Amino acid sequence: MEKKKKSEDTEQVAVPKQRKVSSGPLRDKSRTMARMVEAVGKVIQKKGYTGLTAPNIALAAGVDKKLVWTYFGGIDNLIEVFLQSKDFLKTGAKPVIDDMLSNPNNVGAEEFNKLLQAQLTTLMKDRYLHKIIHWELGEDKKVLRIMAEKREEIGEGLLKLIDPQFTNTDVNIRAIAALLLGGVYFLTLHAKNNGSTICGININEEQGRIEIEKTIQSIVYNSFEKAKSQK
Structure with missing residues (x-):
């Protein structure tokens, strides 16, 4: 009897609902790119134009400096995206x-x-x-x-x-x-x-x-x- 009850309890266990995915590779990439573009402005404000280097921008954005090339193809392209956003x-x-x-x-x-x-x-x-x-x-x-x-x-x-x-x-x-x-x-x-x-x-x-x-x-x-x- 007890064994049967356990079996019934097992059958009544609700299946967890699928959690809606609020993040993913594409969304995370988009957010990271936006942070990097914003970081260009922060570096300009703090260090001036001469401070616009990949390490400084990456540090301000909290990302690896390699992403400057991975996501934007180089520092000039990243700066251009920032300039366009402020034009x-x-x-x-x-x-x-x-x-x-x-x-x-x-x-x-x-x-x-x-x-x-x-x-x-x-x-x-x-x-x-x-x-x-x-x-x-x-x-x-x-x-x-x-x-x-x-x-x-x-x-x-x-x-x-x-x-x-x-x-x-x-x-x-x-x-x-x-x-x-x-x-x-x-x-x-x-x-x-x-x-x-x-x-x-x-x-x-x-x-x-x-x-x-x-x-x-x-x-x-x-x-x-x-x-x-x-x-």
Whole structure:
């Protein structure tokens, strides 16, 4: 009888449920790669550009340095992935750019102004982007040149959308764009690195930033209006 009971108990034992797999080779690899990309930024912040070596990045990511080559094919490729993840035209301005490309016939002063304002906002907030721009200005490196060329290609595509509005006028929208972009770069880098004012304006303060935003908008809208009046 007791033997029979034991047999019945054995039969009633529930089969353990299959645990849902929350990890695996592919997911683990993806997470590790993301950690390594993030580690590039940490190394830049802590050691600067010269500190971007495989051992330093691996240490910051908590992985074996061999994975730099296994997962990315080399240090330059890893750095390029990081730079792409921080590129202004692919992050801060992406919604504006997507809208412009989706509606090429409706690109005007409003859209162009939004693009410049998005750049100003992004540069005011993104400390990594400051480091990248400094790096571009101070060192001739292939990966940085490639990124700059890709950025220029995107910018060229956007400028072609508005070029027709300025043909046969004396308004050079490309020169205006270059001055505005250069001004935004310098103002934000200067303000964030030493905190000083330029022409009495401090864009670290809300009022100073608002004045710059209003002036960018004014220049853009006046340029489009002037070109329109000459058609």
